[in-house]
Amino acid sequence: MGNWIIRWNFDKEVYNPGESALASFWLENTGDTYLYLSELKLDFDFGTYDLENIGGIIPPRVNKFLGNVRLLLPENVVGRKIFTIKYRMYEYINDNWVDLGYYQSDKQYFISVYPTPLYKVFVSKGLSDEDKAIGKPIVEMIREWGFKTITVGDEVEVSEAQVPQKVREEIKKADALIAIATPRHLDALTGLWRTLEWLHGEVGIAFGIDKPLLILKDKRTSLGGLPSYLTNLKQAPIIEFDPYNLDELRTGLSTIMPGFREWIETKRRQEFFDALGKIIIGGLAVVGGVTILSGIIGALGGASKR
Numbered sequence: 215m216g217n218w219i220i221r222w223n224f225d226k227e228v229y230n231p232g233e234s235a236l237a238s239f240w241l242e243n244t245g246d247t248y249l250y251l252s253e254l255k256l257d258f259d260f261g262t263y264d265l266e267n268i269g270g271i272i273p274p275r276v277n278k279f280l281g282n283v284r285l286l287l288p289e290n291v292v293g294r295k296i297f298t299i300k301y302r303m304y305e306y307i308n309d310n311w312v313d314l315g316y317y318q319s320d321k322q323y324f325i326s327v328y329p330t331p332l333y334k335v336f337v338s339k340g341l342s343d344e345d346k347a348i349g350k351p352i353v354e355m356i357r358e359w360g361f362k363t364i365t366v367g368d369e370v371e372v373s374e375a376q377v378p379q380k381v382r383e384e385i386k387k388a389d390a391l392i393a394i395a396t397p398r399h400l401d402a403l404t405g406l407w408r409t410l411e412w413l414h415g416e417v418g419i420a421f422g423i424d425k426p427l428l429i430l431k432d433k434r435t436s437l438g439g440l441p442s443y444l445t446n447l448k449q450a451p452i453i454e455f456d457p458y459n460l461d462e463l464r465t466g467l468s469t470i471m472p473g474f475r476e477w478i479e480t481k482r483r484q485e486f487f488d489a490l491g492k493i494i495i496g497g498l499a500v501v502g503g504v505t506i507l508s509g510i511i512g513a514l515g516g517a518s519k520r
Contacts, residue, residue, distance in 0.1 A: 216305040216314070216518035217245040218272070224510045228326045231472075232289040235325065239268050242277040245518075248306035251280070253316075258297040260288060269301075287327055290468045293358035294324045297509060305518050314518050323509025329360035333478055336388040336425075338416040341367045345396050348457050352394055352430060355464050359471040364388060382419055389478050391420035395431040396457075421449065426477045426486075428470075432457055448487050 218241055225236040237256075243249050249272045254265040265283050272278045287295075299319040304311045335356065339349040353363050364370060364384050372380045385391060393413050420427055427450035431437060434457075437445070444450040451470065455463040477486040 215245060216243075216247050216249055216303070218243050218249055218251075218303070218516050220251075220299070220301070220514045220516070222299075222509075222512050224325055227510055228328055229287055231287060231292055231327055231329055233327075234284045234286050236282060236284055238282045239265075239280040240277060241272050241280055243272040243274055246274045248273055250304040250306070250311060251301055252304070253300075253302040255300040256285070256297050257300055258295055260291050260295065290472065292327050292329065292360070292468070292471075293355075295327050296322050296324045298322055299514055303516065303518075317516050319514050321514075323512055325509050328358065329475060331360070333361050333389040333475065334387065335361040335363055336385045336391045336416070336420070337363045337365045337394065338391060338413050339365060339394040340396050340412075341365075345394075348396055348432065348460075349394050351460055352455075352463065355460075355467055356392060359467065359475065381416060385416060385419045385425065386423060388420075388425065390426040390428070390474070391416065392428045392430065393417055395429060395435050395437055397432060397435050417444070417450070424481075426474065426481075426483070427451075428474055429453070430455060430463070449483070451487070 221240040221242065223238045225238075229235050239254070241249070241251055250270070251272065252269045254268045256263045256265065263283075263285050268280045268283055270278070270280060298321075300316060302316050303314045305314055306312075337349075337353055337356065339345060339353075353365075356363055366372065366377055366381050366384060370380060370384060393416065395413055417427065417429070421444060427444065429437070429445060429450055429452040431452055431454050433454045437452075445452040451474075453463065453466050453470065455466070473486050477483060
């Protein structure tokens with residue numbers, strides 16, 4: 215009966231989007247028959263890499279280096295990127311190569327892809343339980359793009375009397391501000407939900423000191439005030455999202471965030487909006503139970519099915 219262990223190693227703990235990841239592979243044949251590995255694939259959540267050059271014959275009781283391969287990561291992929299391993303195995307039995315079929319890992323593995331440098335962004339958002347249910351996953355998406363997030367009341371705790379001053383201090387220290395506009399109260403005249411008052415004030419502070427701004431608006435919400443004015447005049451981009459389908463927002467952020475980071479770096483607002491006008495974000499309104507293990511170093515065992 216054939217038995218084996220596939221081992222791999224990535225050359226870095228964290229990669230930048232668009233970088234080439236170097237992966238090395240070994241196969242240890244722990245059985246008493248010859249094995250032949252072929253059609254090795256890494257199936258990521260953003261696409262599949264066919265590792266055609268990784269494979270070969272491995273004698274019994276031998277741990278063989280299979281080779282290195284460079285994987286070019288997409289420019290718009292960030293975060294913890296999950297993958298599974300698939301391959302085909304043959305076993306030499308009675309002077310014949312027997313096709314054992316395809317194997318796939320029953321666990322999921324990941325590598326980390328984050329942009330650098332790490333920018334500090336002030337996140338203006340509600341702190342009620344309902345707001346946090348929406349805001350928390352959105353903040354995680356923002357962090358995936360190489361941002362350290364700060365919200366007074368979450369990462370920064372102060373007394374109520376100190377809040378206004380601390381908000382001004384943190385916005386001033388931040389590289390940018392991202393506002394998450396969620397429903398606050400129902401306007402009896404328009405029938406639309408208005409967003410929280412703090413968002414208007416924090417956006418005003420950031421605009422007053424010329425910080426890059428991005429507004430993420432719950433589609434049930436009417437902005438009004440300064441945020442609405444800024445988006446209409448292309449002073450701040452706005453992405454409208456469905457709170458019940460945040461995967462669409464993740465797609466939208468993957469399109470807009472590279473340019474937003476460039477705006478922070480260059481301080482050039484107009485170039486950002488010129489580029490934004492050429493972008494189409496599908497499905498978004500733009501105005502302006504399985505075990506997951508680190509995949510940096512991993513091992514996967516297998517056995518013949520006979």
